[in-house]
Amino acid sequence: MRLHELQAGLGGELVADASVPAPGERLIRRIGPLQGADAGTISFLANPRYRAQLAETDAGCVIVSAAARDAVRPGCVALVVPDPYLHFARLTQWWAARTRPVAPVGIHPSAVVAPDVVLGEGVSVGAQAVIESGAVIGDGAVIGPLGFVGAGVVVGERTRLAPRVTLMPGTRVGARCLLHSGVVLGADGFGFAPDQGRWEKIEQLGGVVIGDDVEIGANTCIDRGALDDTVIGAGVKLDNLIQIGHNVRIGEHTAMAGCTGVAGSTRIGRGCAIGGGANILGHLEIADGVTVSATSVVTHSLRKPGHYSGIFPIDDNASWERNAATLRQLHTLRDRIRALEKQSKTS
Amino acid sequence: MRLHELQAGLGGELVADASVPAPGERLIRRIGPLQGADAGTISFLANPRYRAQLAETDAGCVIVSAAARDAVRPGCVALVVPDPYLHFARLTQWWAARTRPVAPVGIHPSAVVAPDVVLGEGVSVGAQAVIESGAVIGDGAVIGPLGFVGAGVVVGERTRLAPRVTLMPGTRVGARCLLHSGVVLGADGFGFAPDQGRWEKIEQLGGVVIGDDVEIGANTCIDRGALDDTVIGAGVKLDNLIQIGHNVRIGEHTAMAGCTGVAGSTRIGRGCAIGGGANILGHLEIADGVTVSATSVVTHSLRKPGHYSGIFPIDDNASWERNAATLRQLHTLRDRIRALEKQSKTS
Amino acid sequence: MRLHELQAGLGGELVADASVPAPGERLIRRIGPLQGADAGTISFLANPRYRAQLAETDAGCVIVSAAARDAVRPGCVALVVPDPYLHFARLTQWWAARTRPVAPVGIHPSAVVAPDVVLGEGVSVGAQAVIESGAVIGDGAVIGPLGFVGAGVVVGERTRLAPRVTLMPGTRVGARCLLHSGVVLGADGFGFAPDQGRWEKIEQLGGVVIGDDVEIGANTCIDRGALDDTVIGAGVKLDNLIQIGHNVRIGEHTAMAGCTGVAGSTRIGRGCAIGGGANILGHLEIADGVTVSATSVVTHSLRKPGHYSGIFPIDDNASWERNAATLRQLHTLRDRIRALEKQSKTS
Incomplete structure (x- = not known):
């Protein structure tokens, strides 16, 4: 790919010294970090702390802010943009769209799709997938191989399910979501009434509602609600191996790193950042804009935005x-x- | 559903003031919490703390204890029972039995079932499921779509496997169990002998034995034993994303919330309650009736019933x-x- | 199995007192612990602390070191070896090889294998498995039922995938590995750039590279790298429900117990032992030979070998x-x- 194509697609200003007569013609073969880059690599500087690496990198092009453009090594092309990290993110998308195979449109002959399923235009249903009666799959959606889409489930436009995803009946997923392999949406919440030393099951009658533009990591579970629904807001990003209990509500654009657990009926606000391995107990309220450090245990409601921590310090034994x-x-x-x-x- | 049908099925006494001439004729359309209820909702009061809500709810009927019946709003029908929460649990079951589709009896044509598998009466085998040689499936059991049942596995009567469950060879599951999507029973326990800086595998020759009436949450794993079996007692309830190591034994009616880990050879008693995200180290003994707070780490045996905790307090950063x-x-x-x-x- | 067969296969010296005229003829029916053993059991003493059990066990044969041979009960055959625990490990392998069914060679008719997949000799592809275009499966490898092997994935010789494993495109697995059910390799790493309160996805363009002789436990996830690969060294052993973030590197022969999380870009050395439920934050360096106690949180680099801990002590509530x-x-x-x-x- 030549730099002028990339600039045409994503914007930014190409800047180079006189030793590079035609910066737009420079050929890019990969995206890579500053260290270990070669002449065919486009790299980026997001953190000003690493500015010194700009003088040493062998990258053919570096995405930088205007403030950092003068630090770029002579002979290296600078792509000057307002927010280099965001530009890098968009570049990875642009790159992936041009290099990754697209899921083939149509139903694989080995898939089992109930006759009354409503399939939008351009839907892809992978090998060995199962889609039950009454499900509605939006235009351009991808149901990966070996996936299970239960009766009446709704999958929004252009949402992609990686292989081996389970959507239990009562699940509605918005548009442009990405669900990774092993995800389980809509398993029963953990609810039992004690009865003389035994547990009587409380059937979980609610569902799971996932907003638009949500990403859910591998083997993450979101339980169906007990009576009402479990609700994940638009733009939420969940990493792998996360457990979301029944009736939890997570506000828009909150991000949660891997191995985190959220117990039942807790409400988490918008724009929160929850570190990996954290645990949030049940029936709590977390305000908008709360940051929780990795592995911290949230035992009470956090009603003000801010940064909260509780990590036992590691030491020599x-x-x-x-x-x-x-x-x-x-x-x-x-x-x-x-x-x-x-x-x-x-x- | 009319209240008199519900009363006929589950018991309790219908009580209303003069403004409700025929309480049994009242029509119920959903089960819901006191807040947000409407005239077609049946609700319940389990925790006396919320008694004040009885005067405000718009619910058409509320399940209450005799002690709370006088607090119910005029015009609302009280269903008076000895244990409202338990009654609510049974109501959810009654409701689910009447509203949820039943898995179709028979083997889906896309399933792969070895010729010598013993199938009880009324068994359902879902699409794309695989059942290997010598497995025995009890009457009325459901093997969900995309499930794997290994050679010689035994599944008890009326046990239900959600889609995408793995039962490795050497697994025996009791009657009336419910296993959620992504469960893996009988993967190898984690056992290796050191050999000059490398690890020599200890083949795991034991199995997994699950008692009757056990529920196992999504993506939970129970490893096979090294030499003997890993044993889960009758009535045990395990939430999602739990790890049970090899040779663990869990006593009857113990409940364990999500993201908990139990290391190898630990024995947990009957009627214990283990909070979410807890970790129990290996080779320990936990007495009957022990409660462990969420996220606590059990580093030594707990030989007396009681409530144990170890949570690092969260604070502003x-x-x-x-x-x-x-x-x-x-x-x-x-x-x-x-x-x-x-x-x-x-x- | 007779003891002389076992000795011929695995070595060691058979020693017995005069009451056992032909120790090699003794018949062994199972491998078991010292406690609960019977005359048909072969057992072992690895930990000298339990030496007293040698006088009491009913086992027909016990694997012991030379130092412990005199403690063995009269009438019980001692199999004297340099390292009893290692010998026991090899015995379990020898036993499993003789008693476990072997996966049938060939492609199950229900599997979906792209026409250009390169299959080595003696490969087994299980029922309902899916192998996409361009994958390369080494000699003697086993792709379990309901597994997914993505486009271009490489699986080494004699590597075994249990049922329901996902290998996303961009994954390369070495020889003689064992991947348990529910494993997901190559899901996207968790990478997003902030953009005015929303998250812009950073497409994950790297892959996952697994060395030879690696074992990966049930439902464990290893994410693909952002730009470079995530790399797991030869001989690494990972237990169940572990999360390995993008661009992590784990050195050879490191072992990690269940429920552990390693955040992105951390490098862990060779020969480390990471306890269950531990969390290692991102962008850290862990030296070779580091031991981390179960559930400890590693918040900074550990540059020297040693044993590190950080566990909140449990107590009565x-x-x-x-x-x-x-x-x-x-x-x-x-x-x-x-x-x-x-x-x-x-x-």
Whole structure:
């Protein structure tokens, strides 16, 4: 791909010194990091901290902000844009659209599709997929191989299901979503009533509603609601192996990293960032714009935006053992300090 | 559905004031929470704390205990029962049985079922499912679409496998179980012997035995035993994304919330409640009736019933940073207190 | 199986007292632990702590080191070897090879295999599996039922995929690997650029490269790289429900227990042991030979080999509540100690 094609598609200003007579003609073969780049690589500088790498990289072209353009090595073309990281993101999309095979339109002969399924135009149904009665698949949607789409499920336009995704009956997925392999939407929420030492199942009668432009990572589970629905807002991004309990509501454009768990009926606001391995207990309210550090446990509602943390510090094992032993007597330390303070005042 | 049908099926006493001449004739269209209910909704009050909502709800009928019946709004029918939450659970089952489609009896033509598989009466085998040689499927069991049932596996009567469940050879599942999508029973336990910096595999020769009335959540894994079996007792309820290591034994009617991990050879008693995201290390004994708070790490055996916790408190990030820094010097604080105490005695 | 066959296959010295005239003729029917063994059981003593069990076990044969041979009960045959645990591991392999059915060579008629797939000799492709265009499957490899092997994927010789495994395009798996059910290799890494409160997807253009002799547990996910590949070294062992982020590199023979998460771009050295439920944050360096205790959170690089821990101690709930409350004021305790110390010096 030549730089002028890329510029025509995505914008930006091509800048080079006199040693590059025709910067737009430069040929690009891959996108790569500054380190390890070669003359056929287009790279980017998103973090000004790494600005010094601009002078050393062998990349043929670097996406930079106007502030960084002068730091680019002579002979390297600068593609000057307002937000280099965002431009890089769009470049990866542009690149993928030109290099990745497109799922073939039509129903693979091995798929099992109920006769009353409503298929939009340009839908792709992969090998061995199963689509049950009454499902509605929007235009341009892709149901990957070995996927299961239950009775009455709605899949929005241009939404893509990777291979081996399960959408249980009662699930509605918006447009332009991307669901990775192993995702399970609409399994039963975890609800039981105690009955003399046994558990009586509470049938989960709600569904799962996923907004537009949502991405859901591999093997992530979102349970159906008990009575109402579990609702994931538009633009939400969930990483792999996340568990979302029944009746949870997640506001628009919130992002959640892998291995996180959200217990039932919790409401998370818009634009939150939840670190990996975090756990959010049930029936809580998380305000818009909350950041939770990785692995923190949210035990109470967080009603104000802000950055919250609770990570046990890692240490060499011997130090940890000493500290952990003291930690179990922590409240006695406080009492001893109090006693000393009292004594010191009276003396 | 009319209230008298519901009463006939599940019991309870219908009570209403004079403004409702025929409470049994009232028509119910959905089950829902007190808030947001309408005249066609049946709701319930399980927690006396929310008793005030009984006067405000628009629900057509509310399931309540005798103690709460007088708090119900005039014009609303009270269904008086000994245990409203349990009654609600049974109502959801009654409702689901009447509204949900039943899996069609028979083998879907796309399924691959070995000729010597023993199928009980009324079994349903879904599209694209695979059942290997020697498997035995009990009466009324459902093997969901895209499921895998390995050679010699036993599935009990009326047990239901959601789509995309894996039962590896050596697995036996009891009667009336419910396994959600993505469950994997009988993958190898994690066992290796060190050999000069490499790992030599210990083949896992045991199986997995699941009791009756067990529910297992989406993408949960239960490993086969190394030599003996991994055993899950009757009535156990496991949520999503749980990992149960080899040779673990879980006693009857224990419930475990999502994202929990139990390492190999641990034995958990009957009637325990394990919170979400908890981790229980290997080779431990957990007594009957133990409650473990969500995300706690069980590092030693818990030999007495009781409630155990270990959660790092979440805080605003700045406070956390200060406390975490001090935490790493915790044992020195103890030493400094000791020194002060000594000094104070001698002075 | 007779002991002399087993000795001929795996080595070791058979030793017995005069009450056993022909130790090699003894018949073995199962491998089992010392406790609960019977005359047809072969058992082993790996941990000298349990040496006393040697005098009590009913096992017909026990694998022991030379140092423990004299502790074996009269009438029980000792199989004396240099490393009993390693010998036991090899015995399980030897046993499994003789007792487990072998996957049938050939392509199951229900599988969907693209015409240009390159299949080695002796390959087994299970029922309902899907193999896309351009994939290359090495000699003796097993693609389990309901598996998905994407376009251009490479699977090495004698590698086995359990049922329901997903290998997305861009994945290369080495020889003699074992991937358990539900594994997803090559789903997108979690990468987005912020754009005015929304997230712009960074297409993940790298792949996943798995070395030889790697084992990957059920429902574990390894994401494709953003630009370069995610790389798992030879001999690595990953347990179930592990999340490996994009561009992570794991050195050879590192083992990682279940429910662990490794965030993007972290590099883990060779021969590390990572406990279950641990979380390792992104962009870190973990040296060779590092041990991380279960559930610890690695928040900074660990540049020296050693054993690191960070586990919040579990306690009865009342004690935990007292300590947790104090923990949130921990830095004030330190200040109060400092004040007391100052005072004590001046007095």
